[in-house]
Amino acid sequence: MENYAGLIEMVFFYGIAISFGVWQWWKMRRELKQSRAERAEREAAERASAENE
Numbered sequence: 001m002e003n004y005a006g007l008i009e010m011v012f013f014y015g016i017a018i019s020f021g022v023w024q025w026w027k028m029r030r031e032l033k034q035s036r037a038e039r040a041e042r043e044a045a046e047r048a049s050a051e052n053e
Helices: 002-052
Strands: none
Touching: none
């Protein structure tokens, strides 16, 4: 077991680092989808109000 202590530590550390990176990527994609949908909704409302005038 002592021979694998460094390997176990590396797997644990890099597993946490990669998990954090994936979580940030997933969060950013979700936020971008939401902001794009809000922008599209706002632009559609502006176009509709411009057409009515």
